[in-house]
Amino acid sequence: MFNYNVINLCKHLHRYLIVVDDVWDQPTWNTIKCAFPEDINGSRVVVTTRVEDVAAAACQNDGEGIYKMEPLSEQNSRMLLLNRVFGSKHDCPPHLKEVMAEILKKCHGLPLAIITIASLLANKETSRKSWESIRDSLGTQLAINLTLEEMKSILNLSYMHLPAHLRACFLYFGMYPEDRDILRDDLVRQWIAEGLVSNLHGHDLEDVGRSYFNELINRSMIQPGRIYREEVVSCRVHDMMLDLILSKCDEDNFISVAYNYNDMARLHGNKYKVRRLSVSSVAGRGATYAPTIDICLSQVRSFTLFWTRLPSLLLFKYLRVLRIEEHSQGQETTLDLTAIGQLFLLRYLYVTVRCSVQLPAELQGLVYLETLDIPSARLKSIPSDIAQLSRLSYLDIRMEKFMSECIGNMKSLRSLVIKSVELSMKEVNSVKVIMGLGELTNLRTLRIGVNGWKKAEHDAFAGSLAKLHNLKSLNFSTGYTGWTLRIGVAGWQKPELDTLASSLAKLHSLKSLSLSGRCIEEDNQLGSLSNPFPHLEEFIGGYSWEFRRVPVWMGGLNCLRILELRVMEASTQEVNLLGQLPSLVVLWLWTSHIPKERTILGTGLFPVLKRLQFWAEEDVGAYLGFEAGAMPNLRDLTISTSRVPNLRDLTISTSREHGAIPVGLEHLYRLETVYLSRALPRDAIVSSAFRDALSAHPNHPSVGP
Template identity: 45%
Template sequence: ISAARDAGQQKLMVVSIVGFGGLGKTTLAKQVYDKIGQQFDCKAFVSVSQRPDIARLLSTIQSKLNIQESSQAHEVQDIIDGIRYYLGNKRYLIVVDDLWKREAWDIISCAFPENANGSRVIVTTRVEDVACWACSNHQYIHRMKPLNSEDSKRLFFKRVIRSKDGCPSQYEEVSAEILKKCGGLPLAIITIASLLACEQARIMQEWESIRNSLGTPFGTNPSLEGMRQILNLSYKNLPLHLRTCLLYLAKYPEDSSIDRDDVVRQWIAEGFVRSSPGQDLEDVGKSYFNELINRGLIQPEQNNYGVVMGCRVHDMMLDLILSRCKEDNFISVAYSCEEYMLIAGQHGYNYNKVHRLSVQSMDSESDCTILMEGGVIPARLAHVRSVSLFGKHPRELPLLLPLFKYLRVLHITFYLLDQADLTAIRHLVQLRYLLFVSHCFKVELPSRICGLVHLETLEIVAYHAVSFPSDIVSLACLSHLRLPRGGLPNGIPKIKSLRTLEMFHPPDMDIKALAELTNLRKLSLFFDLEATMGTASNLNALGSSIGKLQNLRYLEFTVPTVKFDDDGLLGSLSAFPCSIEILKLETWRFSRIPTWINADLCHLHLLELLVSETCTDEVGVVGELPSLIHLHLQVELKMKGTVVFGASGGSFPALESLILTCGGDVASQLGFQAGVMPKLQMLDVRFERCDSGIDTPPVGMEHLLSLQHIRVEINVELEDRKIYPRDTAEHVLREAAQAHPNKPAFNFYFFS
C-alpha cells in the first residue's frame, strides 16, 4: 500500500492477506487500518464470516461510512447503489475481514467504485483461491508466515511476565519447548502465555505440566487439530464459573461484536454470576468478562476512546466452544428452525432437553411453526431457559413465544424489518431479560406486563414504539430500561430499582421526579427539540434532580441536529454527583465551563463539553480532575485572548487524548505550559468557521512529552474554500509536528 502511494497509483487497489487461522491476519489488517486510515476521506472495517448475511453486511458498511440509510432500501442492489453513490468521488479505505467465498466477494465488491482517487480495499482470508480472486492482480497478495523464534519469544514473555526482554533462566528450556509446540502461531502463543500469566504460583511443575499437555509441534505446517488442542487446554484450566460464561458466547453469530454490559446482564439473568455480601452483581460479572480477556480467550473491542466495551470471539475459539456446547447440551445452535429439526431427528435430540436455543437465520426467513407440534412446544423444548433469534424475522413469533413458559432470557436481533409484534411477551412470567434490536420503524408492545415480576432488563432498540405498557412502573425488579420514541407511561420515577434509563424525553415527563431514582447509575436522555422547547418550564428542575443522583456514573444528553442552550439548567448547580465517571454533553451548550466541574469529580475519566467561550483559568480547573483520561472540549465562539493549558494550575495528570474544537483560526492563541499533560498521546485540534488563515502553530507542543499523534482539521465556508491559504496552514502545523522530539504522526484535513 505504501509503495503504491509513493508511486502515485490512483487506481482502486485490492490487497489480500492470506494465511492459516491464528496467524494474525485480522490484527495486521487492523493495524494498517488504524495507521493509514486518517489519510482517507472515509473508511470502514467489516467482518464477513462463513455464513454471511450480505444485506446486513452491506448495511454495516453503510453505517460505518455514516451514510444515511433509506427506509426503502432493503434490497441488496439498493444498498449497493447507495454505497457506490456515496463513495463515487471519495478516497476510501475498506477492510473486508474473514472472507471465505468468491461468491460473497463478487457481490460485496460491487459496492466499491473504481474512481481513480487512490482508494484501497484490504481483504483477509484463509483461502488462497479467494485471495487471488479478490485482488485479481496477484501482485497484491501478502502471505502471512509464522513468527520466527525470536519474535515468538518476545510475544510470549511480553504476555507472561510483562517483559519483551529476558526470560528467567529457570524457564528457558521449558519455554523453548512450549514455543516450539506453538509453531510461531500468535494465537497459540498468546493463549498459552495468558494461561501461564493467570497462574498464581509460577512453579516449574506448572510450566512442565502445560508443556506435556500439548501435542506434537506444529513444525512448518500448522494444523487445525493442533490449534484446537491448545485452545482446549486453556479452556480446561478455567474455573467452572468462567467456563459457563465462555460457553454462553456460542449463542452469538460468528464475528459478532458482543456488548459487554448486555452479555453480563444475561449471565446474571441465567444465574451464572455469584457475589459475596457487599459486592455488586454487575461489577462481579464485569470482572468475569475482564478475566476472559486477560486469559486471551476473547478479543477486546474498544470504543472511539480506546475503552473496552465489548468483545469478539475468534472463529477457532468459537468452533471449540460450539463443540463443547454440543457435548454438554449447553446451547443448541441452528441456522434455521428447519435445520434444527433436521439435526434433532438425526441425533436423537428428542430425548435431550434443550436448555438454550440460538437460531441464526441469516440467509432466509425461517419457518418456526415446525417447532410446534399441534400448537404445543415438543417436550425437548418445553423447559428452554434462553432463546436467541438473529437474522430474518419469523412471522410466527407471536404464536411461538407464549409456549416458552420457563423462558428467562429472550434476545432478538432482526435486520431490515418494518414492524415487529412483541405483544406475546406478556405471557413469559419467568422472563428476566429482554433485548430487542432492530432498525424497524415500529414495535408493538403489550398494553400490560405486570405479570413479568422477575423482569430485570427491558431494552427495545428501534425507531418507534406504538405504545408502552401502562403498568411498567409496577415491575419491582426492573433495573435496566431502554425505550425508543413513543408515548411513555407516567410514573417512571416510581421504579426505584432502576440503575439504567435510556429514552427519548417525552414532553410531559416529570423531570423533578427523576431525583427519586436514587439507584440510577446511567442516564441517557435524547431530547426532541420541538417538544423540549414547548415544555421548557418542565426542565427547570433538571439541575436539582441530577444533583440528587448520588450513584450516577454515566450521564448523556443528546439533542439531535442542533445545540441546546443550558440557560442555567445544569450550569447553576453548586455541586454534581461525585460518583460520575462519564459525562457526555456535546450538544448541550453552556455559556462557560460550569463551576461544578472541578477536582471533586475524582472519578470522572471521560468528558465531552460544549461552551460558548472559556479562558486559561477555567481550563486550569478542568486540569485538576485527577482521573480525566479523555477530554473533548468545544469552544464555539472565537477566542478573545489566549488559552494556555497548565498556566493557571491543573496539569491534566491522567489525560491521554484531547479533542479541542475552536471557533476561528486561533492556533496562535493556544498554548501548553511545561509539565502539562504528561501522559497525552493524541492531540486532535479542529478549527471551525475559519477565514483568515493560520501562520503560527500552538505554542509549547514540545512540552507534551508522551505525544504520539497530532490530528488537525480546518473547516471553512464553501465560498471561502478557494481563497483560504490551506497550504500555508498545513505547512506551519506539519513543521511544528516534525519539530516535536517524539516525531508524532501528523494528519491534516480541510473541509468546507
C-alpha cells in the first residue's frame, strides 16, 4: 500500500520531499525504496533510523549523506528538564541542583529519557529525598553509557510510578498498532466498557476517563496528537513506549497481539487464556482463520481488528468489546455483522470500513450494549428494535432517513450522533419522532442533521430541546459538514427562530453550542437573550450564521474559551466587549462592514487570547491597531482573503488591493506566526511590508507564505 501511494504521488509531483521515519532493518528499506523513481529532478528522500547499517544502505554507503543526531548539550538538557518540572528554564531550587545534575548525567542528553524522568519528577514532592529516590532508581550502570535496554529501564521506572488506576489504562494502548493516531473519546469509551474507569460519586464517567487520558499525557507516557480548539483530542504512543507496553502485557497476560498465523498458533498453545486480542494483517489480505484457533478465541473478552479478515463472530461467545478498523473484505462489498446479535455480553461496538455494513434485523438480545459507533460505514439497514437497547449511552449512526418513533424509550442515551433525519418519510410520524427527543433527559451531546422540516417539526424540536436540561454540547445544521454534525436552521423564519432562542436559553448546562445554516439574524430573540448559558465554553456561529451586531449577552460569557462569530458590523465598543472576556483563547470574527473609525485594542483586552481570526471584505489593516499590553498571549496572526481561513491562525482578512498594516504589531510580545493569504495581485509587496514592520519584533515571528 505504501509503495502504491508513493508511486502515484511521485507521478503527479515534479519535485518532492518525502520523510520515511524510523526504519528498523535493511529488508524494509529495500522494499520501500522501490517506490521511488530513479530520476534526477532535485527531489529528496530523508530516512530516519537508529540502525547504522540501514543509514548506510539508504545513502548507498556514502558517509557524507549520513547525519548523526548528537545528544543534547548539558545546558539544553537542563533547560528541557526545568521547563517540564517547573515551567521555567531557570528556576531550580538550590537544594535540588546537585541531584538534578546527577539525574541529567544518567540521561546522556537523550530527549525521551529527559522528558520521561522530568514528567516523573513533576508529579513528586520537590524534596531532595524524593529526587534522590528517583536518581537511585535509575541505577549506577546508566552513568557510563545509555543502551537501548537501559533506556527501557527509565521508561519502566515511570510505569512503576503510575497510580494503580492508570496502569491498566496505559497498557490498553497495546490494542493499537504502531504509529496509530488514537482518538481520545473513543479510547475512553473502551476503557469504560472494560471497567477500567472508576465510578466516582458525583462525577461523569467520561469526564473521569478524560482526566486519566490527560494525566497520561502530562506524565509523558503518551504523546499529544491532534489539537482541536485548544484541546488534545487524540494521541500517539512512542514506539519505545509501545515496546514497554507490549512486554508488560505479555508478562501480565493483559493483551495478546497477533500479526500472522505463527502468532495465532503461539496463542493457541499458551497456557494462559487470551482475554484481549489485537489482530493486524493476519497472513495478508484474503486470509482465513485455521480451525485450531477456535479454542483460543472462545475466551476473548475484547477483540480489535486492523486491516485483515474477520473470523466468525460466533467464536467470541464472551466478547464485550469489538472494534473493526479498515477490514480487509477482499472481493466482498458488505461486511456481515449479523452474528453480533448472538454476542449477548457485548458492551461496545465500533466499525469504520469502506464497504457497506449489514447489522442483524434485531439487537434486543444485546442488553449490555453501551456504545454503538459506526461513523463512516454505509449501513444497509437499522435494526428494528434499536430503541429497545436500555443501556445504550452512545449512538453514532450517520445514515440517511433514520429516526425511530420509539426513540423516547432510549432513556440511557448520553450522546446521539445521526447524519440526517429526513422527516418527509411517510412511514413515520415526524412530530412524534421529534417529541421523543425531549424524553432523552440524560443526553449530554446532540449532533444531528435534518432535512424537510416544516413548522410543526420546528415547534416540536424547540419544545423537546427545552427539556434537555443536562445537555452540554449541541451542534446543529441542515446536513453533514465534515466530521462535525449539526442540526440546521436554513429556512426558519422569525417565529421559529424566536421559539428556538427561547428553548436554547433554558439549557443552563450547555458548554458548547454550534449553529450552522444560511441564516441572517435581524430581529429575533437569539441576538437579544438575557444572560443565557452561564457555563458556555464554546460558541460556533461560523461563517454561515450572521448576526447583525455582536450580541450584548456575549459579554457575560465568563467561561467562553472558543468563539466563532459572524456579524454585519463590529464597532469598537463591541470588539472591546469581547476583549473583556476573561477566558477567551480563540476568536474568529467575520465582519461584512468595517466602521470608519480605527479600533485600537487597549491595554488589558483579550488577556488570554492565543489565536485571533479577523476577516472582512474591507481593509482591516487600516482599521485595527494594538496598544502596549493588549493581547499579551497572542501567538498566531494570519491575514487572509474571504476564504474560510485556517483554524489555528489569527486571521485578519481583506480583499482590497492596497491593504494597510495594523499599527502596534510590535506590542504583541508573544507573536510567533504571521500568515498572509490575500486575494491581491501584490502579495509579495504586502508580505515584504509585514516583514519590515516585524523586523524589530523581539520574538522574530515568521511571516508566510
